Amino acid sequence: MDDPFVIAGETLSSRLIMGTGGAPSLEVLEGALRASGADVATVALRRVDTAQRGSVLDVLERVGCRVLPNTAGCYTARDAVMTARLAREALATDWVKLEVIGDDRTLLPDPVELVDAAETLVDEGFVVLVYTNDDPILARHLDDLGCAAVMPLGSPIGSGMGINNPYNLRIIVEQTTAPVILDAGVGTASDAALAMELGCDAVLVASAVTRAEKPEAMAEAVRKAVEAGRLAFGAGRIPPRLYARASTSDEGVPDLPGEEG
Amino acid sequence: MNLVVNGASRTVREGASVADLVAALGLSRSGSGIAVALNGEVVPRSEWSRALGELDRVEILTAVQGG
Structure with missing residues (x-):
């Protein structure tokens, strides 16, 4: 395929990245991951539970997904940087999905803390995939300071409201x-x-799949939608217009006189 | 010697190291999949022989479902 998706020099086979949060069990997660075709999936970092049996890491290894640790739950640049360093230590990867949240009601990124954390992590050699607001100016700052991917939100995390501002997204x-x-x-x-x-x-x-009634079926649907959307983007859509434009030519329309004709 | 491990108090023998604590918790000695912070600083695996001190705050983290 000559439409490669490359992050920080690594070519990924799927344009769908999966979040692993929200799945009711590791078994359901595994089925959804397989159906998604994703080759990267996010994980969070939390205190070990020595009573816990089975690990999301085992699932990702079986499915063949690259692990992308996130900094979910961090409200300050300091916490996010510490979490990224711990993730690098635990998971032997420089990749991090940077999230710095402003409050727990909206889960919207805190732009001030976000830029601060992104700068520090890029300086420390991390491959920073940064979760950001759909603000073109903030996105530009994050791009300029060397983030490996800019990840604007469509609408708040877990809201399922789709893309609230497609115009800003186009600018980004x-x-x-x-x-x-x-x-x-x-x-x-x-x-x-x-x-x-x-x-x-x-x-x-994440949630759209993991919290669907049938996660595996939704994972397949989203995989196909991502493929279809990518093809459509490259296919050059027709411009939208207010009035109709016949697809059938007027040429050769017969003259069919009525009874009065 | 008393420590605070992941928010709970825990007693270990005098002079115990980070590696000793990890082993006592039944976690993989190789440290694969886990990371340790000691009093707010990351302790790289290569330094797990470091001795713990009275009332040290230890966080031991691993990957869970998320994001």
């Missing part, structure tokens, strides 16, 4: 040199297709 796609990955807000397959049609390089989906 146009101006960003790093890959743009739509992150957060996808509710169903068509949201993922729209993101790809708008020119995003990839989509990250």
